[in-house]
Amino acid sequence: xxxxxxxxxxxxxxxxxxxxxxxxxxxxxxxxxxxxxxxxxxxxxxxxxxxxxxxxxxxxxxxxxxxxxxxxxxxxxxxxxxxxxxxxxxxxxxxxxxxxxxxxxxxxxxxxxxxxxxxxxxxxxxxxxxxxxxxxxxxxxxxxxxxxxxxxxxxxxxxxxxxxxxxxxxxxxxxxxxxxxxxxxxxxxxxxxxxxxxxxxxxxxxxxxxxxxxxxxxxxxxxxxxxxxxxxxxxxxxxxxxxxxxxxxxxxxxxxxxxxxxxxxxxxxxxxxxxxxxxxxxxxxxxxxxxxxxxxxxxxxxxxxxxxxxxxxxxxxx
Amino acid sequence: xxxxxxxxxxxxxxxxxxxxxxxxxxxxxxxxxxxxxxxxxxxxxxxxxxxxxxxxxxxxxxxxxxxxxxxxxxxxxxxxxxxxxxxxxxxxxxxxxxxxxxxxxxxxxxxxxxxxxxxxxxxxxxxxxxxxxxxxxxxxxxxxxxxxxxxxxxxxxxxxxxxxxxxxxxxxxxxxxxxxxxxxxxxxxxxxxxxxxxxxxxxxxxxxxxxxxxxxxxxxxxxxxxxxxxxxxxxxxxxxxxxxxxxxxxxxxxxxxxxxxxxxxxxxxx
Numbered sequence: 001x002x003x004x005x006x007x008x009x010x011x012x013x014x015x016x017x018x019x020x021x022x023x024x025x026x027x028x029x030x031x032x033x034x035x036x037x038x039x040x041x042x043x044x045x046x047x048x049x050x051x052x053x054x055x056x057x058x059x060x061x062x063x064x065x066x067x068x069x070x071x072x073x074x075x076x077x078x079x080x081x082x083x084x085x086x087x088x089x090x091x092x093x094x095x096x097x098x099x100x101x102x103x104x105x106x107x108x109x110x111x112x113x114x115x116x117x118x119x120x121x122x123x124x125x126x127x128x129x130x131x132x133x134x135x136x137x138x139x140x141x142x143x144x145x146x147x148x149x150x151x152x153x154x155x156x157x158x159x160x161x162x163x164x165x166x167x168x169x170x171x172x173x174x175x176x177x178x179x180x181x182x183x184x185x186x187x188x189x190x191x192x193x194x195x196x197x198x199x200x201x202x203x204x205x206x207x208x209x210x211x212x213x214x215x216x217x218x219x220x221x222x223x224x225x226x227x228x229x230x231x232x233x234x235x236x237x238x239x240x241x242x243x244x245x246x247x248x249x250x251x252x253x254x255x256x257x258x259x260x261x262x263x264x265x266x267x268x269x270x271x272x273x274x275x276x277x278x279x280x281x282x283x284x285x286x287x288x289x290x291x292x293x294x295x296x297x298x299x300x301x302x303x304x305x306x307x308x309x310x311x312x313x314x315x316x317x318x
Numbered sequence: 319x320x321x322x323x324x325x326x327x328x329x330x331x332x333x334x335x336x337x338x339x340x341x342x343x344x345x346x347x348x349x350x351x352x353x354x355x356x357x358x359x360x361x362x363x364x365x366x367x368x369x370x371x372x373x374x375x376x377x378x379x380x381x382x383x384x385x386x387x388x389x390x391x392x393x394x395x396x397x398x399x400x401x402x403x404x405x406x407x408x409x410x411x412x413x414x415x416x417x418x419x420x421x422x423x424x425x426x427x428x429x430x431x432x433x434x435x436x437x438x439x440x441x442x443x444x445x446x447x448x449x450x451x452x453x454x455x456x457x458x459x460x461x462x463x464x465x466x467x468x469x470x471x472x473x474x475x476x477x478x479x480x481x482x483x484x485x486x487x488x489x490x491x492x493x494x495x496x497x498x499x500x501x502x503x504x505x506x507x508x509x510x511x512x513x514x515x516x517x518x519x520x521x522x523x524x525x526x527x528x529x530x531x532x533x534x535x536x537x538x539x540x541x542x543x544x545x546x547x548x549x550x551x552x553x554x555x556x557x558x559x560x561x562x563x564x565x566x567x568x569x570x571x572x573x574x575x576x577x578x579x580x581x582x583x584x585x586x587x588x
Contacts, residue, residue: 032412032413034410034491035406035410035411035412035413035491036406036412038402038403038405038406038410038412038491039402039403039406039412039418041398041399041402041403042399042400042402042403042422042462042466043403043418045395045399045455045458045459045462046422046425046459046462046463048440048455048459049433049437049440049455049456049459049460050425050428050433050459050460051421051425052436052440053433053435053436053437053440054428054432054433054436056436056439056440057432057433057435057436060435060436104332108328108329108332111325111328111329112329115321115322115325116322116325116326116329117322121574121575121578123329123330123333124578125570125571125574126333126336126337127332127333127336128570128574129336129337129340129567129570129571130336130339130340131516132516132520132566132567132569132570133340133520133563133566133567134519134520134522134537134538134562134563134566135520135522135538136522136538136539136540136541136542136562137343137538137541137559137562137563138339138563139541140541140545140555140559141339141340141342141343141556141559141563142339144342144346144552144556145339145342149355149357150355150356150357151357152342152357152358152359154357155356155357155358158357186335186336186339189332189336190336194578194581195581198578198581198582201582202582239427243426243427243428243429246429246431247429247430247431247523249430249431249522249523250522250523250538253526254541254542267431268429268431268523271431271432271434271435272431272434272523272526272527275434275435276438276527281435281439284435285435285436288431288432288433288434288435289432291429291431291432292428292429292432295427295428295429295432296427299427
């Protein structure tokens with residue numbers, strides 16, 4: 001088909017931007033020393049609470065409980081079935097959360113931006129509201145919703161005559177992790193909708209008109225024109241969703257505390273449990289390093305996917 | 319028009335799902351003890367007694383003050399640090415600027431949990447646990463990356479002619495930053511301020527390990543604090559949840575216009 005080559009359009013859009021780039025030569029006449037003064041406050045805080053911790057963490061993870069340098073904590077983790085459960089759950093959190101958030105957020109944004117005439121800001125705001133509610137509050141509200149006997153969900157099951165089939169979701173090793181992920185998705189979908197709306201609003205109307213002339217309508221227009229044009233939004237959301245899912249703590253801690261039988265532990269909750277409840281700081285540091293490496297690997301994969309290096313689909317040529 | 323009818327239907331349904339838990343929360347907070355355990359969305363017998371009982375509890379006001387001080391302190395400090403850093407990189411061309419920006423940006427990829435232990439140990443050594451500064455410091459550090467990227471993005475798009483003119487007139491870099499650049503990047507400052515306020519107001523993980531004394535706890539820790547005592551009395555527990563949860567919703571609902579227009583203005587690129 002005579003598809004529109006999204007990459008070309010994107011490139012023209014970028015380079016065609018008539019921006020005066022005179023700023024490259026301009027420096028307000030400040031000397032380097034003076035310029036550094038503006039950097040110091042940020043770098044001090046940043047160094048103390050970001051750079052130092054990550055280095056200290058790596059060093060601490062290579063200490064045995066007696067303080068000798070060794071990889072014993074990593075060996076202990078590898079031998080610990082709870083560690084593997086936590087690792088698997090962390091990956092599950094990332095995959096299920098981000099995929100659901102995109103699968104729900106993107107279509108909703110499309111409907112709001114292209115098919116709805118009135119009330120767009122209102123809908124966007126309502127959908128975004130869960131994002132601003134304190135997660136620990138959400139955790140308790142959903143614990144009640146999921147509760148057997150008096151919870152909203154069990155009431156719904158009873159009303160439909162299915163009362164006997166209601167699973168005690170948070171007490172079930174099979175369902176608890178997914179049940180908590182659903183809450184996370186509920187909270188974050190509005191964020192995805194909002195950022196997709198921002199992305200959609202920035203698409204040039206002329207481009208869509210040109211695509212329509214080329215015969216791209218309906219689903220074809222979405223798949224071959226709109227979806228590829230939002231590439232930078234997809235990448236931002238994937239990365240934000242990934243990091244967010246990996247660091248989710250209050251929902252799990254308050255809804256299941258990692259249980260039943262450690263089945264809902266993630267790397268984040270395991271760090272808290274081993275480091276603070278059990279006071280095994282070096283072990284927890286090793287888990288923290290694994291979490292940090294996992295984050296880098298997943299984000300790296302996402303960038304590779306987005307830049308097409310890992311694409312399984314045949315490339316479209318105009 | 320059938321198409322837009324379906325579109326409205328789907329979006330309204332999504333909005334209902336989005337609001338449902340909040341409606342449920344508010345309703346339980348208004349129930350008397352007879353209805354508080356009934357498994358329905360809206361129950362009868364509404365009363366404000368729960369709120370009266372909860373607000374009579376001294377601790378809650380203390381939690382609120384701690385949260386407010388920490389959130390406001392974090393917002394102000396984040397804005398100052400991010401503005402200065404963005405200005406140094408975008409305008410003053412500080413040596414190594416691109417490297418600093420890259421390092422700061424890659425920190426956004428660090429999950430908080432992987433920094434938690436060293437941050438706690440550091441704060442203990444500095445005797446900053448159970449103090450406002452003990453949360454303002456890390457909360458600010460965690461926000462500097464986002465703040466700098468957003469503010470620098472906006473700054474880069476402003477033409478420098480005004481600043482050049484001011485410089486030729488003898489204005490120093492600080493004057494140019496406060497008098498000329500700041501007003502022009504205001505939309506991005508609002509985005510950062512709103513985002514950072516909500517982050518700090520809702521932050522649970524750091525607060526849990528750093529604020530161990532009851533009189534220093536912040537609002538996100540309140541559900542945990544009151545969960546035990548009010549186990550058999552969900553109406554009162556949910557009154558507390560509503561008081562905590564509704565505040566940021568109201569703040570966002572009032573400020574969302576500026577937040578969204580700031581995002582639309584391209585603050586989120588990069």
